[in-house]
Amino acid sequence: MRRIAVMFIVLCSVISAQSQIKIPYTRHVLPNGLNVLLHEDHSTPTVTVNTWYHVGSGYEKPGRTGFAHLFEHLMFMGSGHVAEGQFDKLLEAAGANNNGSTTEDRTNYYEDLPSNALELALYLDSDRMGFLADAMTPQSVDAQRAVVKNERRQSYENRPYGLADEIILKNLYPANHPYSWPVIGSMADLSAATYEDVVEFFRTYYTPNNASIAIAGDINPDETLKLVEKWFGAIPAGKPVPPQNPVAVKLNEEKILLLEDRVQLPRLYMTWITPRKFAPGDAELDVLANILSGGKNSRLYQKLVYELQIAQDVRASQGSSRLSSQFQVVATARSGHTLSELKKIIQEEIDKIKNEAPKQRELQRTVNQYEAAFLNGLEKPGGFGGKANQLNEYFYYAGNPDYANEDLSRYKSLSVEDIRTAAQTYLPDNGRVVLSIVPMGKTELAVQPKTEGK
Amino acid sequence: MKTKFLLMTFLFAVSAFCFSVYAQNPDRTKPPLLPAPKKLNLPGVQQFSLSNGLKVFLMEKHEVPLMQLNLVVKTGSVEDPDDKVGLANLTLDMLDEGAAGKTSLQIADEIDFLGARISTGAGVHSSGISLHTPLSKFDDALRIMSEIVLKPDFPQKELDRKKKDRLTSLMQMHDQPTAIAGIAFNQLLFGKAHPYGRMSDENAIKNFNAGMLKDFYKKYFVSNNSYLIAVGDISKNDLIKKLESAFGKWKKGDIKRNNVKEPAQVSSRVVYLIDKPGAAQSVINIGRIGASRLTADYDPIVVMNTLLGGSFTSRLNQNLREQHGYTYGASSRFAFRHVPGSFVAASSVQTEVTDKALVEFFKELNGIREPLTDEDLNRAKNLVALSYPDNFQSVAEIASQLEEMAEYNLPENYFGNYVSKVLSLNGKEVNAAAKKYIVPEQMIVVVVGDRSKAEDGIKKLNLGEIKILSITDVLGKVPNTEN
Numbered sequence: 001m002r003r004i005a006v007m008f009i010v011l012c013s014v015i016s017a018q019s020q021i022k023i024p025y026t027r028h029v030l031p032n033g034l035n036v037l038l039h040e041d042h043s044t045p046t047v048t049v050n051t052w053y054h055v056g057s058g059y060e061k062p063g064r065t066g067f068a069h070l071f072e073h074l075m076f077m078g079s080g081h082v083a084e085g086q087f088d089k090l091l092e093a094a095g096a097n098n099n100g101s102t103t104e105d106r107t108n109y110y111e112d113l114p115s116n117a118l119e120l121a122l123y124l125d126s127d128r129m130g131f132l133a134d135a136m137t138p139q140s141v142d143a144q145r146a147v148v149k150n151e152r153r154q155s156y157e158n159r160p161y162g163l164a165d166e167i168i169l170k171n172l173y174p175a176n177h178p179y180s181w182p183v184i185g186s187m188a189d190l191s192a193a194t195y196e197d198v199v200e201f202f203r204t205y206y207t208p209n210n211a212s213i214a215i216a217g218d219i220n221p222d223e224t225l226k227l228v229e230k231w232f233g234a235i236p237a238g239k240p241v242p243p244q245n246p247v248a249v250k251l252n253e254e255k256i257l258l259l260e261d262r263v264q265l266p267r268l269y270m271t272w273i274t275p276r277k278f279a280p281g282d283a284e285l286d287v288l289a290n291i292l293s294g295g296k297n298s299r300l301y302q303k304l305v306y307e308l309q310i311a312q313d314v315r316a317s318q319g320s321s322r323l324s325s326q327f328q329v330v331a332t333a334r335s336g337h338t339l340s341e342l343k344k345i346i347q348e349e350i351d352k353i354k355n356e357a358p359k360q361r362e363l364q365r366t367v368n369q370y371e372a373a374f375l376n377g378l379e380k381p382g383g384f385g386g387k388a389n390q391l392n393e394y395f396y397y398a399g400n401p402d403y404a405n406e407d408l409s410r411y412k413s414l415s416v417e418d419i420r421t422a423a424q425t426y427l428p429d430n431g432r433v434v435l436s437i438v439p440m441g442k443t444e445l446a447v448q449p450k451t452e453g454k
Numbered sequence: 455m456k457t458k459f460l461l462m463t464f465l466f467a468v469s470a471f472c473f474s475v476y477a478q479n480p481d482r483t484k485p486p487l488l489p490a491p492k493k494l495n496l497p498g499v500q501q502f503s504l505s506n507g508l509k510v511f512l513m514e515k516h517e518v519p520l521m522q523l524n525l526v527v528k529t530g531s532v533e534d535p536d537d538k539v540g541l542a543n544l545t546l547d548m549l550d551e552g553a554a555g556k557t558s559l560q561i562a563d564e565i566d567f568l569g570a571r572i573s574t575g576a577g578v579h580s581s582g583i584s585l586h587t588p589l590s591k592f593d594d595a596l597r598i599m600s601e602i603v604l605k606p607d608f609p610q611k612e613l614d615r616k617k618k619d620r621l622t623s624l625m626q627m628h629d630q631p632t633a634i635a636g637i638a639f640n641q642l643l644f645g646k647a648h649p650y651g652r653m654s655d656e657n658a659i660k661n662f663n664a665g666m667l668k669d670f671y672k673k674y675f676v677s678n679n680s681y682l683i684a685v686g687d688i689s690k691n692d693l694i695k696k697l698e699s700a701f702g703k704w705k706k707g708d709i710k711r712n713n714v715k716e717p718a719q720v721s722s723r724v725v726y727l728i729d730k731p732g733a734a735q736s737v738i739n740i741g742r743i744g745a746s747r748l749t750a751d752y753d754p755i756v757v758m759n760t761l762l763g764g765s766f767t768s769r770l771n772q773n774l775r776e777q778h779g780y781t782y783g784a785s786s787r788f789a790f791r792h793v794p795g796s797f798v799a800a801s802s803v804q805t806e807v808t809d810k811a812l813v814e815f816f817k818e819l820n821g822i823r824e825p826l827t828d829e830d831l832n833r834a835k836n837l838v839a840l841s842y843p844d845n846f847q848s849v850a851e852i853a854s855q856l857e858e859m860a861e862y863n864l865p866e867n868y869f870g871n872y873v874s875k876v877l878s879l880n881g882k883e884v885n886a887a888a889k890k891y892i893v894p895e896q897m898i899v900v901v902v903g904d905r906s907k908a909e910d911g912i913k914k915l916n917l918g919e920i921k922i923l924s925i926t927d928v929l930g931k932v933p934n935t936e937n
Contacts, residue, residue, distance in 0.1 A: 043517050044846055045493070081482040085767070088766045090485055092766070092767050092834075093832060093836050093837070094836065095491065095836050095837055096841065097841060097844070112844060114843065115492060116488050116489045116491045116492060117488050119488065120485055120488060123485055123486050131482075143777075146780075147782060150779070150780065150803070153734040153782075154735055154781075154802045158631060158733055158734040158802065218492070234479045262732060264626055265625070295562055295563075296563075302559070306615070309618060312619065312622045334622055335622070336935075364567070368566075371588070372568075372587070372591075375518060375519065375520055375588050376520070376586075379518050379520070379848040381847075
């Protein structure tokens with residue numbers, strides 16, 4: 001992310017069956033391939049312009065990791081007709097906020113503006129889509145390289161347990177897999193990126209045919225489309241984007257890993273490779289994660305934190321992405337308890353679900369929470385979690401901006417037996433990465449490779 | 455047939471014409487001229503009372519079928535007795551751990567099953583229980599909320615659990631440089647005895663018992679010490695009926711309030727270096743006593759701070775991040791409270807440049823006291839004023855605006871007048887706020903980082919006396935949490 005923001009974790013975007021909830025939109029494709037999604041919401045005199053470029057860290061080359069995210073930073077540095085520093089100054093002078101973020105699959109940018117300032121965002125966004133390379137210099141690349149290195153220091157290296165992801169990804173996927181490195185990249189690769197890399201990356205991925213723009217808020221759709229055509233219409237289409245390297249992955253062992261860190265308490269991470277976003281199994285594992293750790297009555301929370309009180313926290317999640325997903329259980333042991341103790345209980349609880357389907361109420365409780373979360377998602381047009389971003393997200397991952405109905409029915413149609421089957425199928429004991437992060441010198445608190453059962 | 459063909463040719467020609475217009479690059483030499491901003495038209499704030507006098511503030515919002523209901527109790531951590539710091543917080547935290555004979559797990563299951571969220575927590579001057587729910591579940595959720603507010607049981611078993619949780623959190627704070635810096639800053643600025651500077655330590659946590667929590671609850675949880683904020687898809691008449699049955703019988707009580715002493719201003723500059731060996735970054739907090747929420751200088755301060763460290767293009771962020779690459783971000787803020795809270799400028803910087811970053815901090819803290827350009831002034835004013843509608847999009851955001859209105863007794867037309875009030879500020883007023891509130895010679899400097907790498911450089915800056923502290927000096931020793 002370009003700057004620190006308070007992020008809401010939207011449980012999932014699901015719609016309610018009783019009341020048909022939609023984000024009404026129109027879609028237009030410019031001759032250069034740019035997809036435009038428009039949604040009206042006149043509740044406040046504001047508008048958001050939300051742009052997705054369909055490139056993330058999963059499109060990087062080994063040796064240039066962190067590049068998609070570094071590039072995200074460069075997008076704010078000025079472009080052909082916008083001098084360095086002016087992008088933010090012009091927006092703030094119009095009363096607008098903006099930000100961007102990068103994942104393994106995509107990079108997004110938004111400007112939240114008073115509705116009178118819509119055209120300013122289109123001017124700035126089209127200028128960086130069409131003319132970014134004209135303004136880039138080795139100096140501006142160096143400046144953001146330094147910022148990103150500090151982002152890495154702040155969010156990973158100087159943060160307790162901050163290096164967990166990097167180790168897990170490296171061990172979960174083979175070295176040539178697009179998800180085997182973290183979005184932030186390594187310090188060495190960030191240093192190695194050249195000005196020429198920047199220009200090549202821009203020409204390859206930052207093309208109108210590899211992007212979609214969602215505009216939501218206090219707009220007149222016809223006039224807005226004309227403005228989009230005015231500012232984006234003449235940007236030439238790029239070449240088709242080269243496909244990702246589709247490496248099939250399967251982990252056939254339990255990898256036991258250990259890291260010592262400057263922390264007070266040991267923390268356990270168990271991670272599996274699971275079905276990609278919207279594939280069969282994805283919704284089941286979402287629900288399973290909630291049954292395991294969503295709320296006080298969830299199985300792992302109740303057992304580890306509430307009842308036995310041997311863990312300070314526990315969290316299960318299905319992190320869904322385009323090529324594959326990761327199911328993860330993370331738990332922090334309290335003083336006097338080892339990660340082997342935690343692992344044993346977590347294993348027992350997962351085994352219970354493999355052997356006996358969860359209760360209907362556990363499933364329904366989860367689905368009800370997802371429905372409510374979707375309603376919350378309808379409140380705001382802008383920001384990272386607003387309606388414009390949802391239109392872009394569904395468009396990219398499902399090929400249909402209005403995928404909410406289908407998304408909901410994925411959850412609505414699940415039976416408790418489906419959850420059991422998913423646990424059996426996708427969470428094998430002999431195909432996962434188990435990482436212990438322990439206080440310096442306290443390796444006895446870690447999960448031990450040989451003595452551990454199962 | 456022919457007509458149709460002609461029409462199609464015509465349409466084709468029109469669209470080709472349109473395309474050729476747009477296929478030419480528009481004039482990019484300057485940004486497009488923008489029409490004037492539209493006015494924010496908000497539904498009115500409806501104020502009324504229940505039969506027991508409990509005050510309600512309502513703003514109707516009908517776009518999405520949601521409800522937000524915040525119950526505010528006008529007592530916060532400032533009322534914690536000196537030997538029971540953390541009492542308000544723990545009391546609020548315990549409300550949903552057992553109420554009306556229901557267990558902690560039963561309550562959680564009922565709320566989660568509705569897809570609703572109820573959260574409880576204590577602030578500095580007030581405490582709150584907030585409900586966010588789909589409108590269709592409002593009745594059921596409101597019933598649970600009223601049980602939590604009116605009939606909490608404070609079970610000993612759950613209290614013991616919460617105490618363990620708190621002790622462990624306190625232990626984990628030793629890992630978190632940003633948290634350490636924030637706590638140290640408040641302790642050193644306000645003093646460990648002032649309600650804005652204290653923290654709940656191991657002793658206080660271990661000594662809490664259910665009786666203390668019940669006393670606190672009985673004393674302050676009365677209808678005349680509270681008010682309700684409601685925002686959502688509901689009419690006043692409908693809401694009154696529901697609230698009357700949920701809270702209409704809540705009793706009044708006698709309320710005495712401690713006055714919070716005005717904190718003493720920093721008299722000379724002192725640097726506190728808190729050693730965190732091996733840290734990749736130094737966390738810097740620089741500041742002094744700021745201003746109260748009700749100061750007449752509030753609007754100029756907000757605009758001035760936007761320019762100093764309250765926005766992306768602010769001077770601190772531009773300097774430390776964009777020009778020098780020392781950090782991922784630098785910012786400043788005022789904590790506005792009933793009596794003056796803190797002003798703090800903060801950043802996490804690469805360890806090697808700790809001293810250089812401090813030089814740049816003080817350059818900007820001095821620089822903001824100089825007269826400003828119109829461009830700077832207008833950009834900051836516009837950002838504050840024209841982005842104001844963003845605060846009124848979700849029911850939770852609107853509720854927090856209404857809470858501020860209620861807490862500080864702001865006039866009913868406050869929201870409507872805000873934008874023009876800010877836009878009418880002039881450079882002199884904003885500059886005067888800088889001179890009055892940003893006094894670099896009277897600031898404390900807190901640095902949490904690797905002393906072995908940072909100390910020599912800091913010494914050479916001659917910022918003032920340097921005091922070396924340990925993390926234990928700030929947080930106490932790592933608590934013993936094993937039973």
